[in-house]
Amino acid sequence: MVSVPSRLVRHEARLLVSLWLWAARRVDGVSAGAAGFGYARGQGAMMFGLAFVCVVESVGMAVLLRDWPAVHHVVLVLDVYTVVFVVGLHAASVVRPHVLDPEAGVLRIRRAVHVDVRIPLERIRSVRREMRATHEAVDGELNLAVGAQTSVTVELTEPVTYLTFFGRRRQVRVVRCHADDAGGLVRAVERAREGRGHAVP
Structure with missing residues (x-):
């Protein structure tokens, strides 16, 4: 079993790789x-707004800590890391979208690197378009909301x-x-299932 520190390091490395893929306009796994x-x-504005707030906070902390250079440098590193993390x-x-691979017969549902x-x-059994803005934690169900909502349900x-x-x-x-x-995702999954001989209700 991979240890928690190793998973955290892997997580950070995958975020950095994602930044490179994004800059290169490439996607992973397609x-x-x-x-x-x-x-x-749906989350772009919110994430960049959060990054902007982090930048403003960094500038504010730089002013407040200008007389304590050692502390300022530590806080600056943390602030830069936070901005990089959010972006x-x-x-x-x-760069890690959901992926439908009809030839392999697999639908991959993804959420960032998590x-x-x-x-x-x-x-x-079924796939349908279903808008939901509230999600209760239920055993056996996975809710991957973006902007607090989901739009596709797969049973x-x-x-x-x-x-x-x-x-x-x-x-x-x-x-x-x-x-x-x-x-489009729902229709593509239904076509892929029909193509593999699965009845679509």
Whole structure:
């Protein structure tokens, strides 16, 4: 089992890689024949607003601590790291979209670098567009809200397992996520299921 410190280091490294991919206008995990479906559009303004607040706070702290250079340098490093972290989270959401791979028969539901749920198409009972702004914590359900809302619900015939941030295995039978083009994602999944001989209710 990977230790918590190792997972944190891996998490930070993946955020930095996401920044590079974002700058290079590349995406992760969308191979030939697969289709990516973004979900970050709704959070962009909020994330950049948060980054701006962090920058303003950094300037304010620099003024307040100008007479304590040692403390100022430590706080400056932390402030810069915070800005990079916030922008990295948004970059990770942009470059790691949901992925539908009809040839492999898999739907990957992702959330930045934190969550990557691989759902075999044959295990999907139903997929539908469903707007939700409130989500209760229920065993066996995974809610990956963006801007406090989800727009796609996937119900499974049997559970799938994924790893949480700290490496715990969790089984889920219902996955809710957000997609910028929720209708397009639902239709693409239905077509992929039909193409593999699965009846669509």
